[in-house]
Amino acid sequence: MNYGMADFIGGFWHYYIAAATVVAIIGMIWFLKSQTTRRLGTGEQAELMEPTWDGDLKELNNPLPRWWLYLFYLLIFFSIAYLVLYPGLGKFEGTWNWSSADAYSQEKARVDAQFNAQFQPLLAKDLRVVAADPQIRETGQRLFLSYCSTCHGTDGKGAKGSRLFPDLTDKEWLFGNGEPDAIKSSIAYGRVGEMPAMKDAVGGEAGAKALANYVLSLSGLPHNAGLAAEGQTKWAACAGCHGENGKGNLAISAPDLTDKAWLYSGTEAGIMEAVMKGRKGSMPAQLEYLGEAKVHLLAAYVLSLSQGNR
Numbered sequence: 639m640n641y642g643m644a645d646f647i648g649g650f651w652h653y654y655i656a657a658a659t660v661v662a663i664i665g666m667i668w669f670l671k672s673q674t675t676r677r678l679g680t681g682e683q684a685e686l687m688e689p690t691w692d693g694d695l696k697e698l699n700n701p702l703p704r705w706w707l708y709l710f711y712l713l714i715f716f717s718i719a720y721l722v723l724y725p726g727l728g729k730f731e732g733t734w735n736w737s738s739a740d741a742y743s744q745e746k747a748r749v750d751a752q753f754n755a756q757f758q759p760l761l762a763k764d765l766r767v768v769a770a771d772p773q774i775r776e777t778g779q780r781l782f783l784s785y786c787s788t789c790h791g792t793d794g795k796g797a798k799g800s801r802l803f804p805d806l807t808d809k810e811w812l813f814g815n816g817e818p819d820a821i822k823s824s825i826a827y828g829r830v831g832e833m834p835a836m837k838d839a840v841g842g843e844a845g846a847k848a849l850a851n852y853v854l855s856l857s858g859l860p861h862n863a864g865l866a867a868e869g870q871t872k873w874a875a876c877a878g879c880h881g882e883n884g885k886g887n888l889a890i891s892a893p894d895l896t897d898k899a900w901l902y903s904g905t906e907a908g909i910m911e912a913v914m915k916g917r918k919g920s921m922p923a924q925l926e927y928l929g930e931a932k933v934h935l936l937a938a939y940v941l942s943l944s945q946g947n948r
């Protein structure tokens with residue numbers, strides 16, 4: 639979707655802005671003319687204007703020098719030409735039909751074509767092979783820094799201060815099991831993991847607290863044994879997604895709760911929050927935006943990140 643000025647201003651505002659622009663330009667021409675028409679006659683002296691500044695700084699009413707005036711006329715001519723050719727006068731789009739959105743997509747298409755011509759051949763190659771090439775990994779890293787690091791961090795370990803974004807360098811995967819195709823599809827089509835809010839289903843805050851302690855016990859973390867035992871009796875509410883044993887279900891991206899990798903938080907309070915309010919992590923789809931060659935390279939790069947830790 640391309641937006642132009644016309645999408646933002648319609649009806650009254652179009653006329654208002656256009657009229658204000660035209661009046662301003664006419665005003666400038668009038669003002670300049672009023673300054674040029676009066677020339678000094680022969681023998682006429684420029685008058686001294688009052689007051690005198692700083693003791694000896696005097697102001698004369700000489701007309702502006704010609705060359706200076708012509709420069710102003712040139713600028714006015716330029717602005718009129720600009721408003722005829724380019725969008726700027728209300729919603730009038732300009733005779734050249736230029737738009738910043740078009741200029742951007744043309745530039746992007748040009749750069750993409752260059753990039754694709756260079757990397758298209760890699761599409762036929764297995765991702766594991768691509769991932770093993772250090773030079774290609776370097777290109778992948780550059781792409782990762784520009785497109786992915788805002789969320790996943792420059793090193794792929796997730797953004798600092800936020801546990802929302804999964805660490806891409808460990809062996810734990812939310813989606814798939816580290817297979818190249820699963821990684822590529824996460825990037826290409828995006829992913830949404832949705833955990834419903836279950837406060838009522840588990841008996842309010844007390845139930846959530848008991849379950850949190852049970853989940854902590856699953857991961858071998860410090861917990862209250864009495865509460866954990868109580869939580870275990872409520873586990874049926876969670877087993878449908880996270881499995882009987884809490885190992886998760888990759889098909890619906892329900893994470894393994896028995897490991898020490900946490901998407902959000904591995905504290906009692908964090909787990910209670912997950913149970914009471916639900917969680918919804920979403921990874922935006924990239925295929926349309928980046929094109930397949932870049933997605934392929936990025937998948938290879940992510941694969942190489944996690945392989946370093948095998």
Ligand code: HEC
Pocket residue numbers: 782785786787788789790802803804806810811812813814821824825829830831832891901918919920921922924936937940
């Ligand atoms: C707007 C933030 C955001 C951006 C930008 C982003 N991601 Fe993600 N990504 C996420 C979130 C959030 C998840 C986890 C989704 C969930 O919880 O269901 C995720 C999941 C993933 C996964 C799946 C991880 C797993 O454990 O299975 C991969 C692979 C991935 N991202 C790679 C990338 C790559 C490569 C890029 C750059 C092209 C990228 N992401 C850009 C937020 C983002």
Ligand code: HEC
Pocket residue numbers: 812830831832833834836840849850853875876877878879880890891892893895899900901902903904908909912913917918919920
């Ligand atoms: C309908 C399926 C479903 C049910 C039922 C469910 N969960 Fe989840 N749970 C998920 C999904 C999917 C995620 C990942 C959310 C994301 O990617 O943002 C998740 C995430 C979590 C997390 C965050 C894990 C982390 O790594 O930070 C915890 C903790 C959790 N669930 C505990 C529970 C407990 C306890 C119950 C039972 C009361 C439960 N879940 C019931 C699907 C479910």
